[in-house]
Amino acid sequence: MSYNQKSYALGSVRSIIRETFEYGKIRASQIGADKVFDFSLGNPSVKPPKEVRQSIIKMLETYDETALHGYTSAQGDVGVRQVIADDIKSRFGVDMDKDFIYMTCGAAASLSICLNAVLNQGEECIVFAPFFTEYRVFVENAGGKLIVSTPEDNTFQIDINNFESLITPNTKAIILNSPNNPSGVVYTEDKIKALCKILNDKQKEFGHPIYLISDEPYRELVYGNVFVPYLMNYYDNTLVCYSFSKSLSLPGERIGYIAVCPKMQDAKSVYLAVCGAGRALGYVCAPSLFQRVVADCIGAKTDIEAYKINRDLIYNSLSDLGYQCVEPNGAFYLFVKSLEDDANAFCKRARDYELLLVPCDGFGTKGYVRISYCVSKSTIENSIPAFKKLIESYK
Amino acid sequence: MSYNQKSYALGSVRSIIRETFEYGKIRASQIGADKVFDFSLGNPSVKPPKEVRQSIIKMLETYDETALHGYTSAQGDVGVRQVIADDIKSRFGVDMDKDFIYMTCGAAASLSICLNAVLNQGEECIVFAPFFTEYRVFVENAGGKLIVSTPEDNTFQIDINNFESLITPNTKAIILNSPNNPSGVVYTEDKIKALCKILNDKQKEFGHPIYLISDEPYRELVYGNVFVPYLMNYYDNTLVCYSFSKSLSLPGERIGYIAVCPKMQDAKSVYLAVCGAGRALGYVCAPSLFQRVVADCIGAKTDIEAYKINRDLIYNSLSDLGYQCVEPNGAFYLFVKSLEDDANAFCKRARDYELLLVPCDGFGTKGYVRISYCVSKSTIENSIPAFKKLIESYK
Numbered sequence: 194m195s196y197n198q199k200s201y202a203l204g205s206v207r208s209i210i211r212e213t214f215e216y217g218k219i220r221a222s223q224i225g226a227d228k229v230f231d232f233s234l235g236n237p238s239v240k241p242p243k244e245v246r247q248s249i250i251k252m253l254e255t256y257d258e259t260a261l262h263g264y265t266s267a268q269g270d271v272g273v274r275q276v277i278a279d280d281i282k283s284r285f286g287v288d289m290d291k292d293f294i295y296m297t298c299g300a301a302a303s304l305s306i307c308l309n310a311v312l313n314q315g316e317e318c319i320v321f322a323p324f325f326t327e328y329r330v331f332v333e334n335a336g337g338k339l340i341v342s343t344p345e346d347n348t349f350q351i352d353i354n355n356f357e358s359l360i361t362p363n364t365k366a367i368i369l370n371s372p373n374n375p376s377g378v379v380y381t382e383d384k385i386k387a388l389c390k391i392l393n394d395k396q397k398e399f400g401h402p403i404y405l406i407s408d409e410p411y412r413e414l415v416y417g418n419v420f421v422p423y424l425m426n427y428y429d430n431t432l433v434c435y436s437f438s439k440s441l442s443l444p445g446e447r448i449g450y451i452a453v454c455p456k457m458q459d460a461k462s463v464y465l466a467v468c469g470a471g472r473a474l475g476y477v478c479a480p481s482l483f484q485r486v487v488a489d490c491i492g493a494k495t496d497i498e499a500y501k502i503n504r505d506l507i508y509n510s511l512s513d514l515g516y517q518c519v520e521p522n523g524a525f526y527l528f529v530k531s532l533e534d535d536a537n538a539f540c541k542r543a544r545d546y547e548l549l550l551v552p553c554d555g556f557g558t559k560g561y562v563r564i565s566y567c568v569s570k571s572t573i574e575n576s577i578p579a580f581k582k583l584i585e586s587y588k
Numbered sequence: 589m590s591y592n593q594k595s596y597a598l599g600s601v602r603s604i605i606r607e608t609f610e611y612g613k614i615r616a617s618q619i620g621a622d623k624v625f626d627f628s629l630g631n632p633s634v635k636p637p638k639e640v641r642q643s644i645i646k647m648l649e650t651y652d653e654t655a656l657h658g659y660t661s662a663q664g665d666v667g668v669r670q671v672i673a674d675d676i677k678s679r680f681g682v683d684m685d686k687d688f689i690y691m692t693c694g695a696a697a698s699l700s701i702c703l704n705a706v707l708n709q710g711e712e713c714i715v716f717a718p719f720f721t722e723y724r725v726f727v728e729n730a731g732g733k734l735i736v737s738t739p740e741d742n743t744f745q746i747d748i749n750n751f752e753s754l755i756t757p758n759t760k761a762i763i764l765n766s767p768n769n770p771s772g773v774v775y776t777e778d779k780i781k782a783l784c785k786i787l788n789d790k791q792k793e794f795g796h797p798i799y800l801i802s803d804e805p806y807r808e809l810v811y812g813n814v815f816v817p818y819l820m821n822y823y824d825n826t827l828v829c830y831s832f833s834k835s836l837s838l839p840g841e842r843i844g845y846i847a848v849c850p851k852m853q854d855a856k857s858v859y860l861a862v863c864g865a866g867r868a869l870g871y872v873c874a875p876s877l878f879q880r881v882v883a884d885c886i887g888a889k890t891d892i893e894a895y896k897i898n899r900d901l902i903y904n905s906l907s908d909l910g911y912q913c914v915e916p917n918g919a920f921y922l923f924v925k926s927l928e929d930d931a932n933a934f935c936k937r938a939r940d941y942e943l944l945l946v947p948c949d950g951f952g953t954k955g956y957v958r959i960s961y962c963v964s965k966s967t968i969e970n971s972i973p974a975f976k977k978l979i980e981s982y983k
Contacts, residue, residue, distance in 0.1 A: 195796060195797060195854065196705060196706045196797070196799075196854070196857065196858050196861045197704060197705055197706060197707060197708055197861055197865070198708075199864070199868075200704055200705045200861040200862075200864035200865040200868065201705075201857055201860050201861040201864055202864065203863075203864030203865070203867050203868055204859075204860035204861055204862065204863030204864025204865070204866075204867065205857075205860045205863075205864070234659075236658050236659050237654065237658070238654065239654070240653045240654050241653055241654075241657055245653075245657075246648055246653065249644070249648060250645075250648070253641055253644060253645070258635045258636055258640075258641065258837075259632065259633065259634070259635050259636075259837065261840075262636055262640075262837065262838045262839070262840050262841050263631050263632070263839055263840045264629075264631050264839045264840050265840055298693050298842065298870075298871070298875075299872060301870040301871070301872045302870040302871070303870075304870065305868075305869060305870030306870070309592065309595055310591060310592055310595045310596075311591045311592060312592060313592055313593075327867070330867060330868055331868070331870060333868075334868040334869065401590060402590060402591070404591075442653075442654065442657065443657045444657070444658055444659045445656075445657050445658045445659050445660055445873060445875065445876025445877070446657050446875050446876055446877060447693065447872070447873070447874070447875050447876075459590065459591070462591065462596055462600075463591050464599075465596050465599035465600045466591045466592055466595040466596040466599055467595075467599065468598075468599030468600075469594070469595035469596055469597065469598030469599025469600070470592070470595040470598070470599070471599075472598050472599065472722070472725060473594075473595065473598055473700075473725055473726070473728075473729040474700060474729065474869050474870065475693075475696040475697040475698075475699065475700030475701070475726060475869065476693070476696070476697070477694065477696045477842070478840060478842070479842070480693075480840065480841050480842050480875045480878070481840025481841060482840070482841060482877075482878075483875070483877075
């Protein structure tokens with residue numbers, strides 16, 4: 194036997210998002226960056242709030258450097274965890290304690306750790322299409338089996354009947370992502386209530402816990418007065434995976450946390466399983482400077498208004514042109530129906546007009562594309578004539 | 589089934605190092621920090637070189653913030669990888685390329701990723717006692733089996749005959765850690781040559797690669813003119829796991845890299861397996877600000893002289909008192925023979941004199957303790973009378 198073939202396979206297949214992004218860079222060098230309309234990546238286009246920079250400088254000026262850059266405890270600095278627990282308490286009314294907070298190297302780490310903490314070999318984890326492609330990788334690496342629940346037509350809300358039909362005695366976890374990547378949909382409180390009722394009934398029926406993992410890097414990115422339910426208030430066996438990547442525009446700094454619901458059955462033991470999973474995967478402590486910075490900036494907000502302007506502009510423009518778009522209440526993605534059955538073929542034709550879109554087959558939904566509108570406003574404005582030509586080419 | 593019991597077990601057993609450290613904090617609050625001699629943790633006591641702080645400020649002043657804190661490619665920023673490849677080339681004469689460098693969240697991440705990249709279920713990984721306790725966790729999490737090679741008496745160098753006797757057709761990896769935690773020993777070039785010859789012979793005999801994983805966070809911490817062989821120059825199938833934790837005193841920032849030897853059999857495929865393993869474990873990109881900072885500070889050096897003064901002081905003082913110490917050529921640990929067979933009992937008695945030492949049974953060597961001398965010089969000076977009383981208590 195040679196090296197590990199599963200790892201090789203995961204490393205050698207480039208994601209369609211990355212492939213599109215790399216194509217865009219090459220194309221920009223050929224015809225100029227202003228002529229290419231790259232809507233591929235979910236990389237925040239808005240600067241971090243000014244508090245971040247001020248906080249980094251303050252830390253350098255006030256902290257002893259050895260302590261600032263030194264190890265914190267594996268689960269994170271105790272003062273930082275206290276700030277985060279207090280924040281959850283004051284914002285969502287959950288009786289959170291610092292000893293249920295585990296600081297992580299971002300959302301991917303959080304999910305990977307949670308799944309390794311709760312899943313046993315062969316157990317099932319249900320996700321809702323469309324879903325972030327890496328869920329499959331994390332679930333399978335934790336020894337689990339991914340089960341996909343299909344959404345309601347057009348709205349892309351949870352189809353409660355479909356969800357219920359998928360639960361078996363082997364179901365151990367659910368991953369919920371709202372606001373959703375790639376659809377931009379925020380699941381309604383009614384849907385959340387219905388989902389949690391089923392989970393509570395099924396737990397009782399099967400006599401074992403089913404864990405609800407809430408992946409919420411986009412929590413702060415909602416437009417208008419849309420309400421994003423905090424799942425711990427609806428279901429006790431909830432783990433929240435939070436990341437500051439989007440809320441503070443710090444995706445590269447890899448900083449977030451896992452919060453275990455204090456009302457969870459065996460909450461302390463599950464928290465210890467989180468600690469153990471982090472240890473086994475090689476997560477020792479989250480980056481120490483940015484632990485302090487995010488605690489210091491806990492109330493700071495990124496400029497959501499810029500995203501809202503982009504959202505309105507692209508949603509209205511494409512709808513006016515005749516595209517069928519899902520109403521986006523959150524995140525920075527627009528989910529658009531492909532103009533032909535094969536979304537890959539559609540994205541290929543879009544490239545003829547220098548429009549770089551992501552086909553969503555890999556997200557578990559055929560016939561749709563994702564447009565990341567975390568770009569400059571002028572990119573959107575300048576792309577509209579290209580979108581017009583694209584739809585005309587199908588007439 | 590409930591949550592994952594293996595993860596729970598890993599999270600609920602506190603390491604003896606952490607336990608000792610926590611005891612020290614409580615004891616300090618009772619009798620005063622200056623009365624407690626805490627030699628438990630391997631946390632650098634020397635400040636980062638001044639270049640680190642200057643570099644952080646420079647990055648904040650010169651970079652666009654969105655780019656500075658944004659995602660790099662999963663394997664790390666291309667410019668950063670180029671700097672590191674050039675550094676390896678110029679220091680060790682290896683024909684390194686940026687496309688064989690993978691930036692990681694520190695040494696634990698590097699090891700975890702490498703083991704998942706090369707091991708298949710049930711394959712064996714040989715480590716050399718005394719060894720860092722977490723090797724067992726990482727190897728077993730990657731599906732492998734840990735095999736422990738016992739060292740030569742007194743010198744704690746590799747016992748080549750013992751090592752050779754442990755290699756089987758099921759051996760897939762070796763982890764080598766020099767300078768060594770917890771012994772402070774640097775393996776000699778003769779030992780390295782003998783080890784690599786055996787590995788080359790065995791690879792030929794079995795017809796499959798055996799990967800040598802060099803865990804070298806302490807590479808820069810050597811005293812006098814001790815030579816630390818760069819393993820890629822002795823063996824093609826080498827992966828180097830490097831961390832800036834000790835060399836730049838940045839343990840909390842979680843920044844390091846994996847370097848795949850360009851002469852490795854199927855080097856490109858193994859590199860892709862590294863990328864895939866990182867992806868599966870949830871490592872998306874290493875912290876972006878500190879990627880830039882370590883590249884910018886690539887030539888900077890921490891104040892090793894402070895550690896050397898500590899080493900000489902504690903080694904000479906304890907030897908003079910009658911303790912049997914292994915000669916420490918690197919890292920910041922002194923490996924001392926316990927004054928009774930049971931190192932745990934010895935450490936317990938040492939606490940009566942406020943000396944906090946770490947018993948090394950968990951490192952695979954019975955009857956020894958580890959003293960981390962990355963403390964202030966005065967801590968060592970003030971501890972000598974306590975060490976004197978401790979040895980007298982055994983007479």
